[in-house]
Amino acid sequence: MLFGGRSPERARALADRTGRSAGTLRDAAGFGDAVLLALPYDAVAGVLAALGADGGALRGRMLVDCTNAVGPGFRLTTGTGPGAARTIAEATGARFVKAFNHLPDAGWRRPPPAFAEGPVAVPLCGDDPAALETVATLVRDLGCVPMPVGGLDRAAYLEATTAFLIGLWHSGHDPRSLLPPFEAVTAPPRTGAELRGPRPAPIVGG
Template identity: 55%
Template sequence: MRIGIIGTGNMADALGGQWARAGHDVVVGGRDPGRTNALAARIGGRAGRPRDAVAHGSDAVLLAVPYTAAVDVVSDLADALAERPLIDCTNPVAPGFVLGTQGGPSAAERIAAASGAHVVKAFNLCHESVWRRTPPVFDERPLAVPLCGDDAGALDTVRRLVRDLGADPVNGGGLDRAGLVEATAAVLIGLWVGEGVDAQAIAPPLAYAGGR
C-alpha cells in the first residue's frame, strides 16, 4: 500500500518502520527537513513535506503529531485529505491525565471535521515502544487494537495495517465512539504513569467477565 505519514516523532517512527518492513511504500512528511530525512532513512521510506506525504498516501495517511497541533495541521491539508483514509493515533490527554476535549467532540471527530477525511481512530492505547515489538504478543496473546470509524473502506485498510503488525483489529464502533477510546487512554496512562499500576489487571479475563 501507499502510506503517507504526517509527523516525525516516535509514533511515526514505530508504525512507519513496521509498515515499511512489511513491504508498504511509505513517505514521511515533516516540517523539519533534517528530522524528516533522518526518519525516512531509518525506517526505509522516503522524505517530503506533509503535503507530499498526503499526496503519496492514496491508501492511507497516518496523522502522528501531538493533538495540540493536529487540527491546525489537517486544516491546512484539507484540500488534499478530503475522502482519504486518515488514521488518528493522537491522544488529547492534558496534565493531570484528563481529556483536553472535555465538554466537546472527541479529538477524532474534530480532526474529521477539519480535514474532510475518512478518519479511523486507532493505535492510541499503547506507548510507542509497544508498536516496535515484532509482533506485539504478550503471554501468547496478540495485542487487540480497537478501531473506530464510519467508512467501511477506510476501516478495511486499517484492519490490514493492524494485522501487518501482528496484532488483531477489533470493532470499536463508529467515530462517535472514538471519545470513549480516548477517555480509556487517559485512564490507562494515568494508571501506568501516575500510579505505576498494571492497568491490564483492572479487567478480568473474558471467561470471567460475564459471571461465567
C-alpha cells in the first residue's frame, strides 16, 4: 500500500502511522492493483488535473471511488447534472467501481466493521466485471459483505442515498429504524382469512 495526497506531509504521516509507504499523487495513481480515491469531492477536479489530461495516470487503472458530493443541508452538490461517479469515471477512463462511500471513516476503523446484526454490507456499482470482483475480494478481506447493486448508472442512486443517510445521522436519527426486518417484506402476502385470524370456537351450553 502506498499513500499519496495533496499534502506530502500528511501522506508521510499516515504512511508512518500505518507502516506503509508514501509518494506523490502520480506515484499513488500508478501503484498496486487498485487505486482508492478518498478525497473531498470539491478537491477531485484539481487532483485529476494534476494527474494529466484524459485520465492521465488513472486511464485503464482500477479506480475505487468513495467520494461523496454532499454540501450544506446534506444535499448533493452535483445538482441535476451527472453524479460524482459518472463525472469521475468519464474524466479518468478508469476501470471504475463506486464503493465504501456509504459509511463515515469511523466505521471503517473498526477491525472488522461488524456489529450485533452482523458484518456491514458494502454496495458496489460498476460496469467492469473483473474490477467488481477485485473490489468484492477487498470487501471480504475487510470482514464485510459485498453487495453488487448494479452498473455505473446506479451509482447516482447510491450517492443520493448516502446524502440522505448522512442527514439522518447528523439529526440524531438511526436509519435502521426506517426499515422492517428483511423477512417482513419478502414473506408471501397474507390472505384475507389470515388477516381476519382464526374463527372463535363455538360455545356449547347445557
